[in-house]
Amino acid sequence: MLLSVENLRVVYHDVISVLHGVSLGVGEGELLVILGANGAGKTTLMRSICGMIDFYDGKIIEGDVRLGGKSIKALHTTEILKKHRLTYVMEDRPVFWYLTVEENLLAAAQARWDREVAKDLEEVYRYFPVLKRLRQKKAGFASGGEQQMLAIGMALMTRPRILLLDEPSLGLAPLVTEELFRIVGRLNAEKGVTVVLVEQNANAALAIGHRGYVMETGRVVLEGKASELLENQDVREFYLGSGEKDRRSYREAKRYKRRKRWL
Amino acid sequence: MEILQVIFSGLLTGMVYALLGLGIVMIFKASEAFNFAVGEFLVIGAFLFFILFFDLKLPFIVALLGGLGLSGLFAAAVERLTIQPLLGRNPISMTIITLGLASFLRAIVQLVFGAHSYSFSLDLPDLTLEIGDMIFLSEQVWASLLSGCTFGLVMLFLFRTRWGVAIRATSESQAKAMAYGINARLILVVVWSLSAACIAIAGIAISNFGSLTYLTAMVGFRAIPVVLVGGMDSIGGALAGGLIVGLCEAFVGAYIEPMGLIGFKNVAPYILLLLVLLVRPYGLFGTVRIERV
Numbered sequence: 096m097l098l099s100v101e102n103l104r105v106v107y108h109d110v111i112s113v114l115h116g117v118s119l120g121v122g123e124g125e126l127l128v129i130l131g132a133n134g135a136g137k138t139t140l141m142r143s144i145c146g147m148i149d150f151y152d153g154k155i156i157e158g159d160v161r162l163g164g165k166s167i168k169a170l171h172t173t174e175i176l177k178k179h180r181l182t183y184v185m186e187d188r189p190v191f192w193y194l195t196v197e198e199n200l201l202a203a204a205q206a207r208w209d210r211e212v213a214k215d216l217e218e219v220y221r222y223f224p225v226l227k228r229l230r231q232k233k234a235g236f237a238s239g240g241e242q243q244m245l246a247i248g249m250a251l252m253t254r255p256r257i258l259l260l261d262e263p264s265l266g267l268a269p270l271v272t273e274e275l276f277r278i279v280g281r282l283n284a285e286k287g288v289t290v291v292l293v294e295q296n297a298n299a300a301l302a303i304g305h306r307g308y309v310m311e312t313g314r315v316v317l318e319g320k321a322s323e324l325l326e327n328q329d330v331r332e333f334y335l336g337s338g339e340k341d342r343r344s345y346r347e348a349k350r351y352k353r354r355k356r357w358l
Numbered sequence: 359m360e361i362l363q364v365i366f367s368g369l370l371t372g373m374v375y376a377l378l379g380l381g382i383v384m385i386f387k388a389s390e391a392f393n394f395a396v397g398e399f400l401v402i403g404a405f406l407f408f409i410l411f412f413d414l415k416l417p418f419i420v421a422l423l424g425g426l427g428l429s430g431l432f433a434a435a436v437e438r439l440t441i442q443p444l445l446g447r448n449p450i451s452m453t454i455i456t457l458g459l460a461s462f463l464r465a466i467v468q469l470v471f472g473a474h475s476y477s478f479s480l481d482l483p484d485l486t487l488e489i490g491d492m493i494f495l496s497e498q499v500w501a502s503l504l505s506g507c508t509f510g511l512v513m514l515f516l517f518r519t520r521w522g523v524a525i526r527a528t529s530e531s532q533a534k535a536m537a538y539g540i541n542a543r544l545i546l547v548v549v550w551s552l553s554a555a556c557i558a559i560a561g562i563a564i565s566n567f568g569s570l571t572y573l574t575a576m577v578g579f580r581a582i583p584v585v586l587v588g589g590m591d592s593i594g595g596a597l598a599g600g601l602i603v604g605l606c607e608a609f610v611g612a613y614i615e616p617m618g619l620i621g622f623k624n625v626a627p628y629i630l631l632l633l634v635l636l637v638r639p640y641g642l643f644g645t646v647r648i649e650r651v
Contacts, residue, residue, distance in 0.1 A: 150446045150533060176539035189534045191527045201520060202527040206539030208520065253539050 096120035097289055098144070098181070098257060103158035105136075105143050107151065113139045115313040116158070121257070126283045126290045128304035128321060130297050130334055135310040137293045138186060141259050145183035146172040162257075177206055182255035186262045186293075188242040189249075192235030196226055196245055199234050203249035212252075219248040222278055240271035247279070257289045258282070264296045272296060276303050297334035301325050363492040364612045365605065370494060370502040372604020374563050377505040378577070379584035379596030380512060381557040386590050387529035388549040389441055391452035396557060397578020398463035403429040403558025404565045404574065405471060408478065418480070425562070426555040433554030434547045441550070442543060445532065467572045475571040482566075501563035508559045509597065512552065516593070525549060583627040587634045589641030598643055603627045 098121040105114040114136045121127045131137045142148045144160050146167065160168050162179050175181050191199050200219060204212045220227040223244045229237055234245055243263050250258055260279065264272040280303040283290045294300035301307060301321040309317035309330065317327070324330050378396065385393045393399070407425030410416050416424065440455050485503070487494040516522040528535040528545040535542045564577055580603065588599025610626040634642060 145537070147533070147536060150536065152446070172536045173539055173541050182539070183537050185534065185537050189531075189537060191530045191534065193530055194523065194526060198523050199527075202523045202535075202540065203538040205520060205524045205527075206541070249538055 097123040097125075097163060098291075099161045100140070100144065101159045101161065103140070103143060103160065104156050105139055105148060105153055106156055107139075107153045109154070113153070113313055114143070117310070117313065117315055118158075119308050119315055119318070121289060121291055124283070124287050124289055126280065126292065126303060126305050128297075128300045128307035128324075129291065129293045129310060130295070130300070130307060130324075130330070131293075131310035132295070132333075134312070136313040137310055138261055140310070141183055141185075141261050141291075141293060145181060145259060146170050146175045147183065173206065176253055176255075180254060180256040181259070182250045182253045182257070183259040184246050184250045184261060184263070186265060188239065188246050188265070190234040190237075190242050190245050192233065194234060195231050196234055196237065197230040199245055199249055200226075200252050203252040207254060215252055215254070219251050222251070222282070223248050240267050240275065243267060243271075243275060244278070247275075247282075251282070255288060257291070259291045259293070261293045262295065263292070264294060264299065269299075272299050276300070279303060295334070297324075297330060360612070364608045366492065367494060367498060368605035368608030369601055370498045370604070371607065372601035373502040373505040373509070374560050374600070375580060375584045375603050376597045376600025377509050377556050378560045378581045379588060379600050380509060380593060381553040381560070382581050382585045383588075383590065383593055383596045384512075384549055384553045384556075386585070388525065388546055389452055390449035391441070391456060392590075393553070394453070394456045395436075395460040395463055395578075396581050397575030398460050398467065399429070399433065399554050399557045400561035400564070400578055401467055401570070401572055401575045402432060402463065403554060404478075404561035404570050405467065406432070407558065407562050408476060408565075408570060411480075412476075412478075418482070422562070426558055429554045429558040430551035433550040437547050437550035442546065445543065445546070464572060464575060467575075471572065473572060475569040478565040478568065478570045480566050497566050501566060504559055504563050508556055512556060513593070515552075521548070580627065583631040586631050586641055587627075589644030592641070592643040595641055595643030599641070602642075603630070606630050 100117055100119050103114050103117045104112070106112045117136070117140060129137055129140070139148070139153065142151060142153065143155055148155060155168055159166050162181065167175050167179060172183075191202060194202060200216055201212070204215065225241055226245055226248055229241060234242060237245065247260070247263065263275055263279070267275065276299050279290060279292065282288050292300055292304060301324055304321040307319065307321050307324045308315050309324070317324070317329070319327070378400070381399070382393055382396055385391065403425065406428045407421055410424045411418065411421035414421075436459065440459060441452050444452050444455070482496070482500050484496045485499040486496045487499055516525060524535070524540050525545055525548065528540055528542050532542045535545070561574065565574060584599040584603050585596060586599070587602055588595025588597070606626050607623050611623045614622055614626075638644070
C-alpha cells in the first residue's frame with residue numbers, strides 16, 4: 096500500500112470525536128472512491144491525512160497515517176506536499192477568487208518553483224482547455240465547473256503523486272460532473288497519479304473508480320471493488336436511489352455488516 | 359493661488375499617511391487583524407534608524423536600509439511570538455493582542471529612550487520647491503518622495519512577483535494557501551516585516567519634520583481614519599484615504615483654524631471618517647465582494 100491509514104481516531108476541540116478508528120489503504124496508481132453521507136467524517140479523514148487537522152483545532156489521538164512506509168502524522172501540510180507529493184483539493188472549490196486564473200495556477204506552483212513551471216502550465220491548459228480561455232479572468236467570476244477544474248489544475252501544478260479530491264462534484268451539473276470525472280480518470284491513467292476521490296455522487300464516482308470504501312459516522316462500514324459496490328444492495332439503496340421499491344424506514348434498512356476494523 | 363498651495367501640501371502629507379495606511383491594510387488582509395501597535399512600530403522604526411544614522415554615523419542610504427531591515431526583523435519576531443500561535447483562530451483575538459502590544463512597546467520605548475525628545479535633522483539635499491508664489495518645504499517634499507517610492511515598490515512587489523501572488527493568495531485564505539503548499543506561516547512573517555518597513559519609512563519621514571519622542575506614536579492614530587475612509591481591505595483605498603486625510607488636514611489648517619479653532623486640524627479627519635462611514639460602511643474603496651448569482 097502506498098498510503099495507509101491505521102486505526103485513526105480524531106477529535107475536534109478535544110471533545111468532539113469524529114473518527115473512531117478508521118483504517119484503509121490506497122495502492123500505487125489506484126483510483127479509490129470513499130463514499131459516505133454528510134457527517135460521516137470524510138473531510139476530517141482527508142484533513143488528517145494531509146496534515147491540516149491542527150489548523151481546524153482537531154487532533155489525532157490514536158492511530159497513524161503512513162505514506163510509503165513512513166509516518167506522516169506529525170508533519171505540516173507544506174512538508175507533506177513538498178517531500179511526499181501529496182496534494183489535498185479541499186471541498187467547495189478552493190480557488191483564490193480575487194486572483195486571475197493564471198495567477199491561481201502560479202500561486203499553487205509557489206512551493207516547488209523551478210524551470211518547469213511554464214511547461215506544467217501548458218500541460219494543465221491541455222487537460223483543461225477552458226482555463227486557457229479564462230486565464231486573465233478573476234477566478235471568482237468563473238462558473239462552478241470552471242472553478243473546480245481550476246482547483247484540480249492548481250493541484251496538478253504542485254506535481255502530486257497522490258491527489259485527494261474532496262467532493263469535486265459539489266454543486267455541479269451532472270454533465271459537468273461527468274466531464275470532470277472523465278478528466279480525473281485520464282489523469283489517473285495517463286500520468287499515473289494515485290487518486291483518492293471522496294464523493295456523494297456514488298454512480299459517477301464508482302464508474303471511474305477501481306475500489307471503494309463506504310464510511311458512516313466515523314467508521315468504515317463497507318469495502319470492495321467498485322463494480323461490487325455498484326451491485327451492493329445497501330449502496331444501491333442509499334446512494335443510487337434504486338433497489339427494492341417498497342422502501343422500509345431508514346433506520347430499519349441500516350444493515351451494513353458493521354465489522355470493526357481493528358488491525 | 360493660495361488654494362493650490364493648500365491642495366498640494368495636503369497631497370504631499372497625504373502620501374505619508376497613505377504609506378502608513380498601506381502598512382495596516384497589508385496586515386489586515388493577511389492576518390485579518392487590525393494592528394493597533396502601528397504607532398509604536400513607527401516610533402521603533404524611527405529610533406532604529408536614529409541609532410544607525412546619528413549614533414553610529416553610517417551613511418544615509420546604509421542607515422536607511424539597515425533601519426528598515428531591523429524594523430522588519432523586529433516585526434517578524436513580534437509576529438512569530440504573538441500572532442503565529444493564534445493562526446486559524448478568531449482574528450479578534452489577534453487584534454486585541456496588538457492592543458496589548460501597543461502598551462507594552464510604548465513602555466519599552468520610554469524605558470530605553472526616555473521621554474525627552476531627540477532632535478532629528480537629516481540634512482538631506484535641499485529640495486525646496488518654489489513654483490510661482492507656492493512654496494513647499496524640503497522636508498515635506500522628501501517625506502512625500504520617500505513614501506511615494508516605497509508605496510510604488512511595494513505595489514510592484516505585490517502585483518508583479520510570484521511572492522506577491524503568494525501573499526495575495528494567503529491573504530484571501532490561509533487554509534487554501536496551505537493546501538496548495540504555500541507556506542502560510544512564512545508568508546505572514548514576510549507581510550508583517552514588509553508592513554513594519556513601510557511604517558518605519560513613514561516614521562522617519564515624519565520625524566524629519568522636527569524631533570522624535572515616544573509621543574510621535576500618536577501619529578499612528580491618524581492611520582485609523584486613513585484606512586477606514588479608504589476601506590480596510592483595499593490597497594488602492596489606502597492611497598486614496600491617505601491623500602483625502604492629508605487634504606482634509608491642510609484645508610482645515612488653512613481655512614478653519616484661523617477662525618480661532620486651534621487644534622481642529624487633528625479632529626477633522628475623524629469627523630470626515632464619521633461622515634464617510636455613514637454613507638459607505640465599508641469605506642470608499644472597500645473590496646467589492648465577488649457575489650455569485
